Amino acid sequence: MSRSFLPALLLAFPAALPVWAQAPASPDTIRAIRLPEATVVGYGQYLPLRRTAAAIGVADAGTLDRFGPTSLTAAVNTLPGVRLEERATASYRLSVRGSTLRSPFGVRNVKVYYQDIPFTEASGSTPLNLLDPANIGRIEIIKGPAASTYGAGTGGAVLLSGPRPEVGEKRDQVGLTVGSFGLRRYVAAAGSRTATEELSARYVRQTLDGYREQSALRRDVLTVDGLFTPAENRTVAAHLLYTDLNYQLPGGLTRAQFAQNPRQARPGTATAPGTVAQRASYRSRTALLGLTHDYRIKPRLTNKTTLYATGTTIRTPFLVDFERNTVVGGGGRTAFSYQAALAGRVLRLTAGAELQASFESSRNYQNRAGTPGALRYDDEISTLTGFGFGQADWELPAGWLVTVGASYNRLRYDIRRLSDALNTPAQLYDLSRDFRPQVSPRLAVLKELTPLVSAYASVGTGFSPPTEEEIRPSNGSLNTDLEAERGTNYEAGLRGALLGNRITFDVAAFDFRLRQTIVSRSNDQGTQLFYNSGATRQQGVEAAVSAWLLPAADSVGPLGMRIWASYAYNRFRFQSYQPGTDDFSGNQLTGTAPHTLSAGLDLSSRLGFYLHPTLSHQARLPLNDANTEYAPGYWTFAARAGWRRLLVRRLEVDVHAGLDNATDRRYSLGNDLNAFGGRYFQPAPGRSFYAGILLGWRWDK
DSSP, X not given: OOTTHHHHHHHHHHHHHHHHOOOOSOHHHHHHSOOSSOEEOTTTTOEEGGGOOSOEEEEOHHHHHTSOTTOSHHHHTTXXXXXXXXXXXXXXXXXXXXXXXXXXXXXXXXXXXXXXXXXXXXXXXXXXXXXOGGGOSEEEEEESOOHHHHOSOXXXXXXXXXXXXXXXXXXXXXXXXXXXXXXXXEEEEEEEEOSSEEEEEEEEEEEEOOSSTTOOEEEEEEEEEEEXXXXXXXXXXXXXXXXXXXXXXXXXXXXXXXXHOTTSOOOOOSSSOOTTTTTOEEEEEEEEEEEEEEEEXXXXXXXXXXXEEEEEEEEEEOSSEEEEEEEEEEEEEEEEEEEEEETTEEXXXXXXXXXXXXXXXXXXXXXXXXXXXXEEEXXXXXXXXXXXXXXXXXXXXXXXEEEEEEEXXXXXXXXEEEEEOSSSSOOOOEEEEEEEEEEEEEEEEEEEEETTEEEEEEEEEEEEOOOHHHHSOTTSOOOTTOOOEEEEEEEEEEEEEETTTTEEXXXXXXXXXXXXXXXXXXXXXXXXXXXXXXXXXXXXXXXXXXXXXXXXXXXXXXXXXXXXXXXXXXXXXXXEOOOTTOXXXXXXXXXXXXXXXXXXXXXXXXXXXXXXXXXXXXXXXXXXXXXXXXXXXXXXXEXXXXXXEEETTTEEEEEEEEEESTTOOOOBSSOOTTOGGGOOBOBOOOSEEEEEEEXXXXXXX
């Protein structure tokens, strides 16, 4: 793309739309037609996807069920522009349009909500590994800066919701899955739903010996969700999540070690032990409680308020450190919505605020083969972050929709060092870091070209301050010079349906310009250090298409057949970056592949048999900022097949089996970027199998 391609496209876009459009008979006719997409939350508008002026990817229950039940990776990676990586078992890293650059582990620069609860911590990190796929019924990902509604983060926002029973249903379920590399998975769930109340509980236990040495997993997750309607104009929802998690960390390998034996853990050297000797692992226990009150104050005025509290204990032995962290946090979000008429057209106004606070006691010890040794340092970290936001949506004649929004963001860290054995004399301090306020506006315009096709254009800004782990890395230093990232995103898209909804499509082009880009490097002890690197320019095109070749099995005909595909092309470059004497300007953005592809076939029959084969591709990508080392591209093939049926009116059965990485392709999923000593590679599992059964009993229908 040329330097001025997308801004010029956005300026020309509104003028060109009437030439392409077919004027609808009336706005009411458009809204009455059955849409190919379900309603999405979007920027809080709760509109059909076709009438939402944003790049949004949705993985619904059908998408999640077509893959194995042990991980969300394959399902999320069907969305163009989104990559979920698993560096070690249950160690997730999420990238939205290249946002993985500053995420050596965990999820950063992307705001995540779970059941309307702010799931991203006040410090900026998101513990996605606390969730099990069975706790997720739907994933909605807003791509690009979403600060105008969701606060800090230039990568986007992820909205997670849990599975829900149908109205009038009471169901109990038990399930078992076994598979390669010692996989054992147990599920027990119960739920019921009426017109006025809903209650469900779910327990999942998953254990795994692991593909690599030092990569075993044990995870226990309990969720309890309730929704009650004490009055016609209000509902109250309560959500409890408890996770007990323990997984081992095998560490990164060099290219030679990867080629020799991808199943080995990081070996030791003459001067440093390896991950096996140090028993590197991550252990945590977390409890989260959230309450949501949805209140219709007047026919046109509503309020939705969520409050939450959370507590976590973490024990992490790694190569040098043994970390003991205790974190307590809480906060809330409230939003008022008002619907009025302006010049005879619907005007929706939204305003609200979000506030989060946390306190962390963090102690770092010497790691003596998996047990804590002498205390190295002892810190207390307090974090306070919040933002206010407002938005207006105005429906204009001829199928136009205009959205204007903005947010005002604040963040403050208070770090107090109580003990220091790293320095002589000890350096004790009480430091405050307050990032200056940032206003993040967004403007979007949408035009309905036909009753089933729409086009949109938008421009928005984002603000992403450093996380607590980036300001205070595990080597005990303080990165007081690190500045927040700021970026502007230009975007245009076209989506809709053809041939009576048999074909659906979604295409988007974007140009994202980021300043003060944060990059990471590791030292010889495996500690990640962070720097501002200048500016990047991230341009790309994303496309998704789906087509029914045969009618759905539950409509006409004995067989349903659907094909689908998603593709993303990226041109991500460092625009200005000169660390030391090197000049990396013009280099490809580290850890980003220029091409990704996912495609599949869905077959289902009235007899209950189903088959879901999937093909995935990722092009080669640079492993360091200098672009001297690359991870090779790869193709993988997976499939799930099974039989799902309702027996004797009440008993449901789902017997299934699956195959992942069918060609036993050797590749790395979740590379360590700019790794010291060339330890870039985190090998993904080879060919693996799984099989399972899920039994359900319906008490009422």
